[in-house]
Amino acid sequence: MSIYSLTLRSLLNRKTTALLTIFSIAVSVMLLLGVDNIRREAKAGFANTISGADLIVGARSGSVQLLLYSVFRIGNATNNISWHSYQEVAGMKRVKWTIPLSLGDSHRGFRVLGTNTDYFEHFRYGAKRELAFSDGGRFEDVYDAVLGAEVAEKLGYKLGQSVVISHGAGEVSFANHDDKPFKVVGILKKTGTPVDRTVHVSLEGIEAIHLGWDSGAPSGSISAEQARHADLQPKLITAFLVGLDSKLATFTLQRAINNYRGEPLLAILPGVALQELWSMMGVAEVALLAVSAFVVATGLIGMLTVIWSGLNERRREMAILRSVGAKPRHIFVLLMIEAGLMAVCGVLVGVAMLFLTLFAAQPALESYFGLFIGVDPLTVDNLAVLGGIILAGVLIGAAPAYRAYRYSLADGMTIRT
């Protein structure tokens, strides 16, 4: 048996303390890696949400705000833009396509998006991927609806099902457009983006349910059939996406839209707005990582405390080892290995716990928060951090090891108890 197996047996002899120490390191490692994983996944998720559009145009406000409500369905627009302005921009030179977006209604907590069929044609997510149907097809009639994958799954909706849209974006709404139900004609495949949580209807549909709602509450009663024959040309939309012939024209067009005289418009580049979003979140991100790093430090200090406080009662053990010929160096190594071993176990258990937790929490996060957190393999950076933690553990072990080394030189054969 070597000095390593001595360490191992000594640790096993102090199972409870050793396991608790390992567990506290493991939890801290899990936290650190978990925060990093979620951070990376969140970024990737945001970046994947929109990939085809060159510009996003809305009423003048903050660019991050426009990005959030138009693409991520987070928050609400403060102002709408006129159909006329939209038509004018859509007609500008170099504009290849546009997708109008009309937001503000919901169905059982899911946002309703009014748009036109260009949406299915031109919208891209992830690596320039197109939207695809798992069932049915695009809306054609005024009262047709196309569901995102999660909406259909969560609510158990099938084709042909009728859907009542509520005014406003809340989960519970008292103002329902229940006189004008929509029929599900298509269900989209999963995208892992907010599209999955969206109910898509035509702009005309949005217009129809709001007929006579000018004051924000129903005034007259216009039946669904009567509405079909009314003028369903929208007057306002929330925002629109723009695709250009050539990327080179992006800035020229952005400037043209921002200087549009008809009304105050804002055109943003999705990538630039995302960067702005990251820099806003950067502080929180750093703070989270710093807190996790401190938790790791706490775990390691806990280990130091445990080894250090056990040292005195182990002086006897060291004197015995010395008496059978162990060199002070052996005593030093014994304690270093002990610290290193606990750090390594802590890291391994932490990594295992991380993956178990992520896999276990994934469905819950997705269903309660609509947050899809992918489980990434460890990055090179992660491995470097883990190596650093182990190294720190070993270095921390050097302190009690050195103390034991001094003891074993100074005690002679005296067995202290």
Place this chain on the structure above:
Amino acid sequence: MQNVSEPAIAPERDATVKPAPARALVQLEGLKFRWPGSDDDVLDIPELQVREGERIFLRGASGSGKTTLLSLLGGVIQPREGSIRVMDTELSALGASGRDGFRADNIGFIFQMFNLIPYLSLVDNVTLSCRFSKARRQRVSARGASLTQEAERLLSHLRLDVAKLGRRPVTDLSVGQQQRVAVARALIGSPGLIIADEPTSALDTDARVAFIELLFQEVAASGSTLVFVSHDPALQDLFDRTVSLAEINRAYQPPES
């Protein structure tokens, strides 16, 4: 094969040849030692000799420096002045690491109490002393035994039933049993010198003599020399010779009171 009734004679010796006068196994000259941070010597011993095969009783009051002297013999600490030769080896010439190796190969220690490592089994506590010494391992295998077999043999000679006691943690053993395990550990691999530092002081008076007789028997069987330390003069008649630390140590301070 071992002649237990004549413990002073090492087993390998041919009884028909008259043994040469025993050589000095331990030889101290002009030894001076003080602990770091202290201004006074604890030990100042002009001369001390222990002959090969001898069993000597080193007597001294508590605090008189007995354990310190044993640490010096074991090469765990170094004298300020003077020479310590054990088995014809000058310890101070060896260097710290060399002394650790020398101790592992040639010296068996028995302490007053708490001799066992709690997380090792009975047998592993005995074979522990072979772990740091190739020479001891070789001496065991020269007898045609494995380390475990040798440990079990010694333990049963010392009236410890491995089959019965081996499964339980060693901390469950009685003090007397623990001390006998310590004897087995000191003796495995037949080191030339056995050093026992008050091994009986935690035992009942009745058990002391029995313990010492067992110790003698096994020390003789392995052909080792024994330096036995105690403050209890009642035991000294059992030994070949008694050395009083008060007499040989010029730095001796009579205990106050």
